[in-house]
Amino acid sequence: MTEPLIVGAMVRTLGAYPSGWRYPGAHADPRTDAAILRRVARLGEDAGLDYLFFGDWLATGPDLEFRDPYLLARIDPVSAVLFLAGITERVGLIATVNSTYADPYAIARATASLDLLSGGRAGINLVTGAEPRAAGNHGRDAHADNTARYDRADEFVQALRLLWESWDDDAWIADADAGVLIDPRGLRAAGLEGTQVRVAGPLNVARPPQAHPPIVHAGTSPRSRALAATEADLALIAGPDLASAVQARTELRALAQASGRDPDDLKVIVPVLPVVAETDAAARAIVDRLLLLVPIDDGSSGHADREAFPPHRSLGAFLDAAGVAPDDPVRAASVDDAVPAAVAARFDEPAARTLELVRVRTGRSPGGESPITWRHLIAAHAVPAAFVVGGPSVIADHFEQWREARAADGFNVLSAFQPAQFEAFTQLAAPELRRRGLLGRTGETLRERLSLGAPRLVHGRVPVG
Structure with missing residues (x-):
């Protein structure tokens, strides 16, 4: 029988879609994240999810x-998982750490x-970081280049493994009669003297x-893929479509095998953003509302006057992308006008694809009883x-389709808004x-639950416990 997929939740308390926090009843205040984290943990564990995953951003x-509201203010991921450790019993807890700025001893x-x-x-x-503002937050003049970041990441993983293996399982004797607490031969130094990382x-x-x-890593650069293939237990890929996910998984498994690993010990995970309701129509209505709640330049909201507002959220920007002529009368339309079917028929291929996505996801159609508006297309x-x-x-x-195509070993489930959409899932x-x-899936530990097998120990000793 085929093993179940790995299914985890990528937790974003303000929702994974930028307008999600505006949805009626959605969580919108990071000062009360604790209540949402408790609820998500309870729901995820009761549903049998394999882990809760917490990303990070250091600025x-x-x-x-407007771009990613969930990044504005968020709980430190290590703090989040430690908080949830005491109120959960079975679900895995994965925290993100930026090896560019973190201290390996503290993280170990x-x-x-x-x-x-x-x-x-x-x-x-x-992660190795992609936010230039993070450098200033850590007392540095500039963000390190890709080579330096991955050189440090390689040594960071080595430091973690050495430090985690400081104690043999049988080093702790606790013989009260003999007065012997430890066997000092079972305690070892790390002694790592790398070019980027030093730890005693x-x-x-x-x-x-x-x-x-378990170690998780995501990225698309050659160095990132090499790190994932040689050191990670879970590799996170973007997987925008089935074919690209199949190719990425195949390549990562081949890299893992070339490095001497069993490719089955590398699990490839893709993100998924399900919008779930009891019926298809109810789910489409949720997407419809989310699109209408995306802030755009509609000439009346005042958003466009804000320095940080994205310049491409306007009717003019969409029509430019759609290949509509600068002097076309449709440019005078209101964003809440219905899109004429005749105009839609002239769209360039990318805009036509956007139109089709809106049609499928909302149930609206040009010229139909529930027409697509320009606001829908601008937002999408x-x-x-x-x-x-x-x-x-x-x-x-x-x-099921992605499993059968061998496009992924599992999914990171995102929720457009919290807590209702995670509850629906x-x-x-x-x-x-x-x-x-x-x-x-079953297993007492996260490693067992992910079917990862025994870890590759630096010192070569199989754990006693």
């Missing part, structure tokens, strides 16, 4: 309000502590239950999203996924 600015200590406190449910997502060790935390908490063009829209069967069909889609054998 903020007014531009993020925090992740080993999380693994102990959670009973072996810790994971770490290593040993680590003053007991050996993690998983020995090595300016804020694209790979929505999978529908009731439980539609969502399960998508998961866990209570409507998850049971259907479980019924089809697509959800429901």
